[in-house]
Amino acid sequence: EPEVTQTPSHQVTxxxxxxxxxxxxxxxxxxxxxxxxxxxxxVEFLVSFYNNEISEKSEIFDDQFxxxxxxxxNFTLKIRSTKLEDSAMYFCAxxxxxxxxxxxxxxxxxTRLTVV
Amino acid sequence: xxxxxQHNHHVILSEAASLELGCNYSYGGTVNLFWYVQYPGQHxxxxxxxxxxDPLVKGIxxxxxxxxxxxxxxxxxxxxxxxxxxxxxxxxxxAPGGYNKLIxxxxxxxxxxx
Numbered sequence: 725e726p727e728v729t730q731t732p733s734h735q736v737t738x739x740x741x742x743x744x745x746x747x748x749x750x751x752x753x754x755x756x757x758x759x760x761x762x763x764x765x766x767v768e769f770l771v772s773f774y775n776n777e778i779s780e781k782s783e784i785f786d787d788q789f790x791x792x793x794x795x796x797x798n799f800t801l802k803i804r805s806t807k808l809e810d811s812a813m814y815f816c817a818x819x820x821x822x823x824x825x826x827x828x829x830x831x832x833x834x835t836r837l838t839v840v
Numbered sequence: 841x842x843x844x845x846q847h848n849h850h851v852i853l854s855e856a857a858s859l860e861l862g863c864n865y866s867y868g869g870t871v872n873l874f875w876y877v878q879y880p881g882q883h884x885x886x887x888x889x890x891x892x893x894d895p896l897v898k899g900i901x902x903x904x905x906x907x908x909x910x911x912x913x914x915x916x917x918x919x920x921x922x923x924x925x926x927x928x929x930x931x932x933x934x935a936p937g938g939y940n941k942l943i944x945x946x947x948x949x950x951x952x953x954x
Binding site: 727765767769827829 | 942
């Protein structure tokens with residue numbers, strides 16, 4: 725069964741460093757997403773990406789964040805200068821079509837980011 | 841703004857007990873509704889979904905959920921839980937017109953004791 729894969733599973737970084745979280749969405753999917761879950765809190769939407777551009781982003785997704793699909797298979801989330809409060813589980817997801825077409829998102833296993 | 845509320849943060853049950861996890865959402869229009877499960881160390885998996893039609897939907901592993909539009913609810917049920925159902929359960933709403941953006945509840949951590 726096709727699945728969304730994320731690497732690494734766990735990343736520890738020092739405050740102020742840049743991190744790149746990687747995701748390989750399901751191959752025929754067109755819509756890609758990043759969500760995060762701070763420990764003990766709810767899963768929050770960060771950004772959606774379609775046709776090589778951001779289609780929607782939340783207020784969390786500030787200038788420190790960026791996304792890219794560099795090679796047609798990977799979908800990356802970059803945090804330019806990490807802060808302690810960026811520590812969270814980051815989930816990548818992909819879907820075949822958008823919400824009005826009654827489709828669902830498939831999630832990866834997540835990357836646990838720890839900023840020290 | 842749309843929101844999703846899950847009433848129980850932690851639920852502890854014995855095997856064979858019945859389960860009902862509450863989920864309410866706030867949005868007046870058409871919504872798509874989902875329950876996801878996250879087993880320890882694993883990714884979010886879709887348990888079941890409601891888009892339209894029969895408001896009682898059946899999912900994997902014996903789970904079902906009922907959409908009650910008048911109550912803005914989508915409660916998850918299972919008549920007899922197993923130890924292997926120990927996981928975190930998330931209710932989510934598809935924000936209409938939002939490129940499939942999901943709005944999640946806070947999650948319910950279920951522990952089933954043998």
